[in-house]
Amino acid sequence: MEPILTGRNLVKRYGKVTALDNCDFDLYPGEILAVIGDNGAGKSTLIKAVSGAVIPDEGEITLEGRKIRFTNPIEARQAGIETVYQTLAMSPALSIADNIFMGRELRKPGIMGSVFRQLDRAAMEKFARAKLNELGLMTIQNINQAVETLSGGQRQGVAVARAAAFGSKVVILDEPTAALGVKESRRVLELIRDVRSRGIPIILISHNMPHVFEVADRIHIHRLGKRLCVINPKDYTMSDAVAFMTGAKLPEGVTEAA
């Protein structure tokens, strides 16, 4: 099977710091790929390079075999790659529907849309409600409620729903359970599986080993700016994974230049 999304020899430097050092990356169709690594290992930079938020200095990224080069997150989105950032990237004072359609609003058909640029609120609200319900997310009373009046889990749910609704090729989740309680985390993990079951591959960045080992099909271990190895969670324990990512132990067949 061909990978849907690949990165080859990606390099990103910030001044004297090399955040990505000839990093490779592969995501296969229909899988949940977890990306783990210690703080400062360059996970975030890798994900930002793939999602268009950072432009790598060198290397190439391909999507479905075609070479791509994003200069901003909007281009990545247009290519079908949706990202749920750790900060969720939602405007707290605006409504759920406004947030789901931020940056890709629907306009009314006909002259009201083309000349007067009027938003088609009814259509946007209907779509938003349908998407939230599709993911079994909520019994909504008011889709026009401001996002800041939602709980952390609810906000995460809305953000995941937004990504799942528009991410036709790849969905990237950055620490989706970091700010959540046990129960809410459980719900989000189910949500992640729901998204995969619709055939959309997911990149999951997380520090939470139990969560990673529970849902991931493969685990990309990132260390010192590059991919150290990719492991199958069935073959290794969590402590192995932690040992690999902190450098306490090396996986078989890998040598690390000091």
Place this chain on the structure above:
Amino acid sequence: MATDAKAATSYEEGLKGASEKVAEFREDRSPLKRVQHWLHQTPSAVPMIVLIVAIIIFGFLSENFFKAGTLSTILQQIAIVGILGCAQTLVVLTAGIDLSVGAIAVFSSVLMGQATFRYGIPAELSIVIGLILGTAMGAVNGLLIAKMKLPPFIATLGTWQILLASNFIFSANETIRSSDIEEKARALQFWGGSIQPGGVKILYAVFLMIVLVAIMSYVLRSTAWGRHVYATGDDPQAAELAGVPTKNVLIQVYALAGFFCAIAGWVMIGRFGSVSPTASTGQLGNIQSITAVVIGGISLFGGRGSIVGMFFGALIVGVFEMGLRLVGTDPQWTFFLIGVLIIFAVAVDQWIRKVAG
């Protein structure tokens, strides 16, 4: 491995039987909470209530207050502040502030006047030139703030002084007399014209202000661009990641603010008759427009409030000035009460923003 995995999942076993509902919206709130929520969704309600109360009180205190002439005078007096307030509203919604609105207005009016009287350009064309240059001044603010990342307060504090000084230098402190304009360039005074249904004089400028507020209200609420303005002010990083071109939005907002200021400059010629580089709007326009915006319930932290609220805010100031004058108090009471209102409005804003807590 097996034990590891077991240890990992076992801590969640206590969850079995717990409610699976995550994203439910509960609605059991106290009445005060409900008021808070209502205000949260209807930010122009507070100034509207204050306005109605003020009108009723002054109606009781002064028998002349409810005369049509009084009300039309109030509207006439807030016309310029209302238009500058449109500019200020846009900027404040992006969490910025524009101290140069008055200076842009005065400089634009001077440019329109001098283009005709010094360079002999037809008045209609001079107006277009003035509007374009006013927009350009606003765009400079936008570039300083979006591209050079200067804080809006500092950037516009600078351009305020620069533009006002340029205005004095360029005009050589020379006022163009009302009679000259009437004779040679009537178009400059257009907004000073009026209709008089039943003897009550209503300036065209008043209609212009109301139309501009109505248009901007529509744009801010019902277009994607309007939502982007709110999103940019609410949380710029989030807006950027969600795909809003926040830098462009900022530049457009300041440029549009400059355009509104230039319109206000044109209206000033109609209101005052003459073109004067020393018009008090250059110094006071900023404070007056910010006052209208703040009393109108627009949050200085950005992303909250409505332009209709600003309109009510401007009306409140007008009603207080007129009402207290009719009652015959010391005019300082006007400023006293407006000061109280500003603090009240900001306190209410803080309270509303806590709605999530």
